[in-house]
Structure formats: structure tokens, C-alpha cells
Amino acid sequence: MASSSSKLTLKLLVDAKREKVLFAEASKAVVDFLLNLLCLPIGTVIRILNKNQMVGCLANLYQSVENLDETYMQPDQNKDLLLKPNASVSSQISGLLPSVNDTSSNNSTNVFYRCPNHYGHVTCDNTTRCPSCRTSMNSQMIFVGEKVANEISAEKSGFVKEVVTYMVMDDLAIQPMSSISSITLLNKFNVKEVGSLQEKVVELDMNQGVNLLKASLQSKTVLTDVFLRNHSSA
Ligand SMILES: [Zn+2]
16 A cells, blocks of 8 residues: 555544534554654654744754754764654555655665674664674665564554554544444534534545644644645645
């Protein structure tokens, strides 16, 4: 499912009167996408959202590193470690967020590297320095474990199991779907006229993926913001 044109769908339950998403019915793939946001390094988030879209001051921190001349960096350090940190989780995200790993030479999860001189340490980032001799750990090793190869296969990848549908709240709280929990929720949201509830199927593509990441940093009504209100942003 990790092609460059990935598109997922979610089914929203919308309170049309209040123009609010009550919750979304989401597949494993959507939930995996959301959980993957937790694995993104902050530097990557800033890069995806563009500095001017970030609230707070982290973007200034990022800009400062961009501006800093390499001569101020420790000789064994590289600005890209900060500006383009390695996100080791891209498979569920690819297609739904801009490429987060476009610089590092190889991020496929079953390629590892070691120091040319020392065998005791292993890394998946070939710019890492050996803790013993500070040489770049760039000797490629191929992981041949049968178990890992199997786990990469479709339905076992990601974080959550595929057997159930998940319920994603407007504030991104996630739980397995059940009819009891949906009824309880209707109560909680004080929905008196079931007639004002509408089902709406929406697509989650790369634009919406970025919007979702952005909204999740700023809002408690993420699904409403992204899928009901955010018509203007392309
Ligand atoms: Zn070494």
C-alpha cells in the first residue's frame, strides 16, 4: 500500500447542524498513519510543514541551524543530522506525507551498516560514527532474518491489527470501534436528533496528510478542521 499515490478513505460521522465531526471510522492503514506521526522527528515535522506554518519557536531553531556555517559544527557532526533527521518509519507514511527521507542513501529497514574496523555496533544510518574509532559506520550489511522479511509483508506491518475497525475522535483519540461505544458517544455529544447526523466518506491523500499533521499540532478538532473546514488550502 506504500505507493506514491496512496489514498486512504475514512468514514466520518458528521453532525450537520453543528458542522462538527463526531468521529471517524478508520481502517488499520489510517490508524497506522496517525500513529506514525508519533515517530516523526521534530526536524522532519518542521521540514514537512514549512517553517512559516509552525507555531511556536522551533522553526527559528531550525532556521538557525540552516544559517549556521558548517565551520561552527563539530568536525564529526553534520547539519543534516538536525535538518534532515532519519525517520525510520516511512513505509506507512509514504504517499501520505512528502518524502521524509529523501537525503539518506538507504532507509529500507533491512539494510544495516557497521564500522569497517569494528563489528560490535550496528546502525541503520550510514552517517553514524563508530563509538570506538569515530569512523563512519558505512560498511553495508544485509539483514537476512526470515522473520523480518515476513513481517514486512502487508498486513503484519504497521502498528495495529487489521481485524477491527477503529474509531478516531475529532481530537484524534483512537479506540477500537464498537456499537456500544458509538451509542455512548452520541449521548456524550448530546446528539438529540439522529436526523442531523450524516455519513461522509473522505479521502486522505498527501495534501490532507500534511493538513492533518499540521492541525494535530494546533487544534483539538482536527478532523473537523481538515475535512469540513479546510476547503481553501490546496
Ligand atoms: Zn570503529
